[in-house]
Amino acid sequence: MAIWVIADKCTGCGLCVKACPYGAMQVQDKLAALGPRCTQCGACLEACKFEALGSDLADEPRPDLSGYRGVWVFCEVQDGALARVSLELLGQGARLAAELGQTLATVLLGEDVEGLVPELAAQGADRVYLAQDAGLAAYSTLAYTRVLSELIATHRPNILLLGATPLGRDLAPRLSRRLDLGLTADCTELAIDPVDGGLWQTRPAFGGNVMATIVTPTARPQMATVRPGVMALGPRRDGAQAEVVRHPVRLEPGDLLVRLLASQAQGQRPVDLGAARVIVAGGRGCGGPQGMELLAQLAQALGGELGGTRVAVEEGWLGQARQIGQTGVTVRPDLYIACGISGAIQHRAGCLGARYIVAINRDRRAPIFSVADYALAGDMFKIVPAMLAALKGAA
Ligand SMILES: Cc1cc2nc3c(=O)[nH]c(=O)nc-3n(C[C@H](O)[C@H](O)[C@H](O)COP(=O)(O)OP(=O)(O)OC[C@H]3O[C@@H](n4cnc5c(N)ncnc54)[C@H](O)[C@@H]3O)c2cc1C
Incomplete structure (x- = not known):
């Protein structure tokens, strides 16, 4: 051009x-x-x-895309269960499908995973494309890319959503390359263009300083990934039925170049901040590991989890899995207590879905106060011990 x-x-x-x-x-x-x-x-x-x-x-001639219909969610299976992000995407997919007047389908790949179909129907799926084979038991890039590419070429979906998990971040770009599609990674918002029905894919850009809305006018399906915790779960439809479309799997030796010999669970308890109802998060204002330990006590007293800013992770006060924000995890707890955190846009991007935000900061002008439901202006080393004492007194 x-x-x-x-x-x-x-x-x-x-x-x-x-x-x-x-x-x-x-x-x-x-x-x-x-x-x-x-x-x-x-x-x-x-x-x-x-x-x-x-x-x-x-x-340049525009391709005819009218034959592409339906919203698809790629369903991720972790330890035999549906990944929460896939359920969140089904909730979002149902809204997009209803707006377009199209069906919501999921793609379920694995070995012996048919038992998950009723749960997918309850989460909103009208149709499940099911591909079962021993070669799909564990995730492998080439085998999953082959099956998903075949399904897309045969059934021509309009939209395909995947979780921005390690698996989704591996699979989505490979598919995009194989089928010559666009891909918008890490979307925080998805909506339908009221004029042409295209998918508006919104994500932070330029280090989180602007929100960019991306469209895919010349390729289908329109493909986007969304991080866990960004979208809310949709309403359940207990007892709902989904049509099952079985896809015959024919993997070639070239699709099975990687074999999983063994897998070993991490020694530490895995952190799932995405599922936590209460999170106490600390930033530079903690001043060091002792400040973080104080917050860990508050998290424990509230039955919650400990999280923090990128600064806290870079300082080595917290493990990477506990970083909240644009380059960490996105969380949606009922209660988020931010202590000694300034509230940079990259951090706020990860916690804005919280139901209530309580911020403790000794700087009254800290940006975190602009998104807080309760603003406690003061020294966290005075306020947090007072909270702990009050919780102890109430117990
Ligand atoms: C591309 C990119 C991606 C990023 N991704 C992330 C991300 O995922 N997550 C993230 O968190 N950051 C991220 N950042 C970094 C982000 O821009 C900020 O630098 C970071 O969030 C600041 O962390 P902080 O609030 O701990 O520290 P600061 O900004 O230094 O704030 C410390 C705050 O503590 C307060 N304070 C100090 N002492 C006390 C006390 N005793 N009591 C109460 N308050 C006190 C101060 O008033 C201050 O407001 C990213 C940056 C970039 C460029």
């Missing part, structure tokens, strides 16, 4: 300069000019009121 300036129409008004997100447009000698930073995103074309910018984009 190329963009050019039509000199006899350009007024040098500068609208294109304002619209360009890359600072690639300038006005020189009263005429718009494209600089080397142009990515040909097309923002200037939309902004120009004088039809003074030409492009060959319109000349």
Whole structure:
């Protein structure tokens, strides 16, 4: 694609300069000019009121995508059970499917996983594409990519959602490459364009400082991943039935290059902050491991989990699995107590789904207070012991 300036129409008004997100447009000698930073995103074309910018984009034939229908959720199975993120995506998928007037389907791959179908129906699935084979018992990139690619080529879904888990982050890009599709990773919001029915895929960009909404106008399915904890569960439909479509699996030796010989559970108790109802989180204001230990006591007294900011993790006061935020986990507890945390946007991105946020900070202007339901301005080393004493007194 190329963009050019039509000199006899350009007024040098500068609208294109304002619209360009890359600072690639300038006005020189009263005429718009494209600089080397142009990515040909097309923002200037939309902004120009004088039809003074030409492009060959319109000349490219648009594929007919009308045959692609249905919202699909790839269902992840962990230790024989459905991963919570898949259930969250079913809730979100049901909303998108209802808006489009299309069906919600899930794709279930594995060995002997048919027993999970009733739960998928209860979580909103109208249809389950089921592929069972010994070669699918443990996740492997090539085997799962083959089966999912075949299913997509045969049934042509409109939208495909996957969890942004280690598995989803491996599978989704491979599928995207194999089928020449787009992929928006780590979406925080999904919505349907009321005009053309396309999927609006919103995610943080530029280090979390802007939210970017991405569309996929020329490929189907529209594919997005969403991190665990970002979407809420949908309502259950106990007793609901789902149509089961069985897919015959024919794996080639080339799909089974990786064999799982053994798996070993981690020695430590795995942390699942996504499922915690109460989280006490600490930041730089903890001052060190002792401050974090104080918060661990509060978390224990409330029957909750301990989490924190990236600073706390980088300082070595907390394990990586407890980092909350854009590059950590997203949480939705009933109660989130943020102690000594400034509330940077990258941290807030991970805790905004909490029902109640209590913030303790000695700086009254700390950004965390702008999202807190209860703001306690003061020293956490005075407030937290007082809370512990009150909890002890109440016990
Ligand atoms: C691409 C990118 C991704 C990132 N991802 C994440 C992420 O996933 N998660 C994340 O958390 N950060 C992330 N960050 C870092 C983020 O920008 C902030 O730097 C970080 O969240 C700040 O951590 P903090 O609040 O612990 O520290 P600070 O910002 O230094 O804040 C410390 C706060 O403690 C308060 N305080 C100090 N002493 C006390 C006391 N005794 N009592 C009460 N309050 C006290 C201070 O007033 C201050 O507000 C990311 C950054 C980038 C660029």
